[in-house]
Amino acid sequence: MKLIATLGFGLACLEIGAAHAGTIDGRVIDIARAPVAGVTVVASRGALQQTAITADDGTYALDVPPGDYLLTYYFGEVVVERRGIHVTDERAVTVNQRLPSPWVEDDDAPPPPPPVPAWTATAPLLARRDHLGLAALDPRVRPGTTATTVAGALRLPGAPPIVGEFVDRLAVLPGPADAALPGASGGTLDATLAARPARMAGLLALELGPDARFVALHTAAIDHGHSWWSSGVALARTGAADGREGAHQAQLMTTIGGDDEPTGGGQVSLLGTWLGDGGRDLWGDAQGTLRADDGRREVTFGITGETLTPPAGDAAGRATGASTPAAVDRVAGRLALTRRWRGAGGHATRIGGEVGMGRADAAEHGDVRAYLDDTWRPTASWRIAAAVRWDRRELGIARADAVLPRLVVAWEPTRDDALTVFAAAERVARLDEVQLGAWRDGAAPGFDRAAVGASRALGDDVQLEVALRGRRATVAGAPTERGVDGALRWLPHGGFAGELAGSTLEGVATARASYACTRGARTLGVAAVGRVDRAGHGWGAAAQWARRVGERSGRLRGALELFDLDDPHARSGRLTLAADW
Numbered sequence: 001m002k003l004i005a006t007l008g009f010g011l012a013c014l015e016i017g018a019a020h021a022g023t024i025d026g027r028v029i030d031i032a033r034a035p036v037a038g039v040t041v042v043a044s045r046g047a048l049q050q051t052a053i054t055a056d057d058g059t060y061a062l063d064v065p066p067g068d069y070l071l072t073y074y075f076g077e078v079v080v081e082r083r084g085i086h087v088t089d090e091r092a093v094t095v096n097q098r099l100p101s102p103w104v105e106d107d108d109a110p111p112p113p114p115p116v117p118a119w120t121a122t123a124p125l126l127a128r129r130d131h132l133g134l135a136a137l138d139p140r141v142r143p144g145t146t147a148t149t150v151a152g153a154l155r156l157p158g159a160p161p162i163v164g165e166f167v168d169r170l171a172v173l174p175g176p177a178d179a180a181l182p183g184a185s186g187g188t189l190d191a192t193l194a195a196r197p198a199r200m201a202g203l204l205a206l207e208l209g210p211d212a213r214f215v216a217l218h219t220a221a222i223d224h225g226h227s228w229w230s231s232g233v234a235l236a237r238t239g240a241a242d243g244r245e246g247a248h249q250a251q252l253m254t255t256i257g258g259d260d261e262p263t264g265g266g267q268v269s270l271l272g273t274w275l276g277d278g279g280r281d282l283w284g285d286a287q288g289t290l291r292a293d294d295g296r297r298e299v300t301f302g303i304t305g306e307t308l309t310p311p312a313g314d315a316a317g318r319a320t321g322a323s324t325p326a327a328v329d330r331v332a333g334r335l336a337l338t339r340r341w342r343g344a345g346g347h348a349t350r351i352g353g354e355v356g357m358g359r360a361d362a363a364e365h366g367d368v369r370a371y372l373d374d375t376w377r378p379t380a381s382w383r384i385a386a387a388v389r390w391d392r393r394e395l396g397i398a399r400a401d402a403v404l405p406r407l408v409v410a411w412e413p414t415r416d417d418a419l420t421v422f423a424a425a426e427r428v429a430r431l432d433e434v435q436l437g438a439w440r441d442g443a444a445p446g447f448d449r450a451a452v453g454a455s456r457a458l459g460d461d462v463q464l465e466v467a468l469r470g471r472r473a474t475v476a477g478a479p480t481e482r483g484v485d486g487a488l489r490w491l492p493h494g495g496f497a498g499e500l501a502g503s504t505l506e507g508v509a510t511a512r513a514s515y516a517c518t519r520g521a522r523t524l525g526v527a528a529v530g531r532v533d534r535a536g537h538g539w540g541a542a543a544q545w546a547r548r549v550g551e552r553s554g555r556l557r558g559a560l561e562l563f564d565l566d567d568p569h570a571r572s573g574r575l576t577l578a579a580d581w
Contacts, residue, residue: 028041334354
């Protein structure tokens with residue numbers, strides 16, 4: 001089963017709690033864009049804390065082990081938090097911060113995280129390394145029927161996955177989807193292409209097995225902390241396990257971007273995939289952000305285009321179906337306005353939309369999305385988010401409309417985020433899934449769903465999540481489905497990480513664990529993963545050896561992986577040789 005073939009969170013390396021430190025650096029300024037000296041910056045992860053004081057020019061630097069951190073800035077009465085700062089082995093992450101006005105709480109803080117925080121895997125596990133494989137272990141994610149966005153720009157349904165090494169971050173939205181994301185009406189995986197390195201970095205990898213592959217990736221800073229570029233190539237040969245013996249595939253990626261947090265930034269990304277039998281996917285996007293000096297107003301805009309032609313065999317099979325065009329072209333523009341203001345607490349109000357058009361085979365198609373949402377924070381412990389979205393799809397003479405309301409209430413009674421309790425309800429439309437136009441023949445074009453749950457930190461290393469969920473299709477007489485989602489996670493500590501997760505609503509249960517130890521320049525690691533769903537079961541295991549070379553960031557890696565995650569009746573494996581710096 002292809003869904004199971006992409007399990008995991010990116011098992012290219014198994015280093016957990018490695019001894020080599022990464023770096024968080026940046027600059028702190030005020031609303032007039034002047035540097036602020038004497039700001040206390042604290043990076044915390046569980047019981048681990050590192051502290052720095054900004055210099056006269058507002059700069060700071062922290063050396064921390066790899067992992068996900070909460071950055072807290074203290075200056076007088078002002079306290080600003082930045083969550084989800086991901087630090088990798090011997091890499092520098094630049095986080096610039098503008099301090100808000102003292103009378104506006106969290107005036108320029110980023111939008112709050114989803115009510116159910118997703119576990120960012122600092123302990124990678126076995127996976128097919130494409131962007132779907134990085135999320136497939138989450139029982140709430142169904143890669144075959146989930147829209148993909150790249151930094152907010154929609155990729156056409158049915159487009160080939162992005163090579164995992166090209167993905168810098170992958171946001172799996174476990175709660176109600178962000179109304180601004182184009183795929184919000186059908187579920188969303190939001191990927192960010194390899195982006196904004198503080199220094200030069202690269203990767204060379206060779207995989208040997210039924211699916212042989214070569215990957216090269218290079219990223220570098222153009223202007224330290226402000227602009228960067230990234231490019232990569234992946235060449236692959238698909239083996240008989242997928243039924244296409246001898247098929248070849250190539251993917252190229254280029255991204256150029258800049259980010260000056262006080263005033264805004266921009267990014268241009270190009271992605272091309274060439275499949276066997278004439279299939280191809282060419283995608284490009286340009287986006288930008290403009291911010292006012294006071295940090296309360298923001299404009300984001302972008303344009304994206306894509307042409308998608310499936311392989312000849314797939315196209316021939318799909319061309320006869322009314323819902324599955326064989327070739328699709330699309331160009332779209334998007335715009336959003338954000339305003340932060342005080343009123344019974346603090347609000348962040350956003351209005352925006354996207355308009356797209358193109359051709360699907362011989363028919364014209366179009367899509368329009370418009371949304372309005374407001375995140376209200378009446379107190380430091382409560383967050384209330386309300387949104388409404390209107391979606392329209394047209395393909396030939398067929399048309400579908402959907403009005404999608406959403407409400408989320410979250411309570412965080414402790415400042416250390418040890419406990420989050422939430423309730424959510426929304427309407428979802430299946431308009432961006434599987435193939436363009438599939439909604440024409442869909443018996444269930446959408447569904448209503450609701451959830452109540454909590455996330456609790458049990459000490460520094462263990463996290464428990466439980467949610468009661470229900471959904472009902474928006475067709476007459478549709479039954480109501482109910483289920484429980486749960487996850488128990490051992491966060492990376494002492495070289496070990498693990499997770500048990502399951503969903504009775506989706507009928508999926510997963511277990512994974514990994515352990516790594518570092519001695520000097522060498523790291524040894526092992527990992528295992530298992531999954532059971534209604535279609536069967538699968539498992540995988542891996543062992544990896546890594547050695548650091550050079551004084552700073554050079555590393556050689558070798559990994560052996562065995563799995564039957566493609567097909568419960570077919571076992572396979574691969575050997576990976578890689579060097580990164």
